[in-house]
Amino acid sequence: MTTPPPTVAPAVPPPLEGRRALVTGGAQGLGRAIVDRLTAAGAALAVLDRDTAGLEAVRADHPAVVTVPVDLTDADAADAAVGTAFDALDGLDILVNNAGLIRNAPLVDLLRRTTRAERLALWDTVIATNLTAVHAVTMSVAERMARRRLKGVIVSIGSICARGNPGQSAYAAAKAGIEALTATWARELGPLGIRAVCVAPGFADTPSTHAALTGARVAEVAGEVPLRRLGTADEVALAVQQAIENGYINGTVLRVDGGLVM
Amino acid sequence: MPTLRSVMSQVLRLPVDAIDDDASMRTLPQWDSLKHMDLIVSLEEAYGLTLDGDEIAAMTSYGAIAAVLRRKGVTP
Ligand SMILES: NC(=O)c1ccc[n+]([C@@H]2O[C@H](COP(=O)([O-])OP(=O)(O)OC[C@H]3O[C@@H](n4cnc5c(N)ncnc54)[C@H](O)[C@@H]3O)[C@@H](O)[C@H]2O)c1
Numbered sequence: 001m002t003t004p005p006p007t008v009a010p011a012v013p014p015p016l017e018g019r020r021a022l023v024t025g026g027a028q029g030l031g032r033a034i035v036d037r038l039t040a041a042g043a044a045l046a047v048l049d050r051d052t053a054g055l056e057a058v059r060a061d062h063p064a065v066v067t068v069p070v071d072l073t074d075a076d077a078a079d080a081a082v083g084t085a086f087d088a089l090d091g092l093d094i095l096v097n098n099a100g101l102i103r104n105a106p107l108v109d110l111l112r113r114t115t116r117a118e119r120l121a122l123w124d125t126v127i128a129t130n131l132t133a134v135h136a137v138t139m140s141v142a143e144r145m146a147r148r149r150l151k152g153v154i155v156s157i158g159s160i161c162a163r164g165n166p167g168q169s170a171y172a173a174a175k176a177g178i179e180a181l182t183a184t185w186a187r188e189l190g191p192l193g194i195r196a197v198c199v200a201p202g203f204a205d206t207p208s209t210h211a212a213l214t215g216a217r218v219a220e221v222a223g224e225v226p227l228r229r230l231g232t233a234d235e236v237a238l239a240v241q242q243a244i245e246n247g248y249i250n251g252t253v254l255r256v257d258g259g260l261v262m
Numbered sequence: 263m264p265t266l267r268s269v270m271s272q273v274l275r276l277p278v279d280a281i282d283d284d285a286s287m288r289t290l291p292q293w294d295s296l297k298h299m300d301l302i303v304s305l306e307e308a309y310g311l312t313l314d315g316d317e318i319a320a321m322t323s324y325g326a327i328a329a330v331l332r333r334k335g336v337t338p
Pocket of ligand 1: 024025026027028029030031048049050051054070071072073097098099100101102129133157158159160200201202203204205206207208209
């Protein structure tokens with residue numbers, strides 16, 4: 001009896017093969033999960049982050065990924081970094097605005113643990129990182145894409161806190177701003193074939209969540225989620241991939257929150 | 263008049279016996295700066311008194327709150 005020849009599955013190309021993506025804040029947390037997922041999906045990647053050690057770890061796992069250390073709140077440095085990434089990949093089709101800071105400060109601090117000046121400075125830092133830098137980086141990327149007539153998508157990571165979350169004036173305002181930018185860019189860039197999508201996570205099981213909330217509060221939050229658990233970083237990354245792959249999702253907010261309503 | 267423990271347990275959403283004599287913002291993670299505002303307002307309503315800025319900033323433990331209340335003639 002002859003053994004049948006082994007069946008060979010027809011080769012399916014990875015879904016993002018040939019696409020070029022820039023991910024900000026990809027050195028750790030959700031950004032790192034997005035980097036892992038998009039490279040696995042076949043995309044060529046560049047990562048911008050100010051965490052040089054984290055960038056080295058990315059390159060150790062993905063030697064082909066282009067990494068550029070930069071503080072994105074410096075608009076000129078960010079523009080130069082975008083230029084480096086754009087040239088290294090010979091163009092960009094995808095931008096993932098993920099870099100962000102999660103910081104809390106009450107509007108009124110009856111405990112006097114912070115000064116008014118400290119709370120105002122925190123506002124500036126959070127808005128600079130989570131809103132102003134996103135605007136600047138997107139400008140740098142979109143200009144280059146438009147000049148080369150490249151079509152693609154801008155995915156920005158928002159948050160369900162955009163609906164308001166006590167103790168997070170700056171963060172909530174910045175994330176609401178991300179939703180407004182997404183709606184604006186969808187209309188402005190749509191005619192160029194560039195889409196804009198906001199992916200808004202609820203609470204993901206990341207080091208940043210555990211740093212921002214006490215263990216008891218994490219358990220409390222998980223209990224408030226209808227699914228009774230935090231999301232995983234890869235579930236957020238999967239939503240980013242889906243927003244990239246589906247060419248008709250535009251100008252909208254994709255919530256990845258387990259059903260939690262703020 | 264409600265006891266201090268019962269006011270605190272309601273605001274912090276903890277069983278009354280979780281508020282022991284050593285309870286403080288350090289020992290109870292639920293008691294954060296936002297809950298503290300709730301707590302102050304609840305104490306003022308429960309005991310019909312007004313707390314000033316120094317008192318509010320100092321009331322970070324069960325013992326410290328009890329001391330302020332006693333000074334104001336309230337038995338916690
Ligand atoms: N973790 C969550 O549960 C959660 C929920 C909702 C939204 N988000 C959003 O997801 C994004 C990622 O969050 P995360 O939890 O992974 O945070 P994180 O702090 O773990 O990672 C953020 C990354 O961005 C980088 N970064 C921050 N500021 C930068 C700057 N000025 N220049 C260059 N790089 C900078 C950091 O170095 C880091 O690598 C953020 O936009 C955050 O607001 C996170």
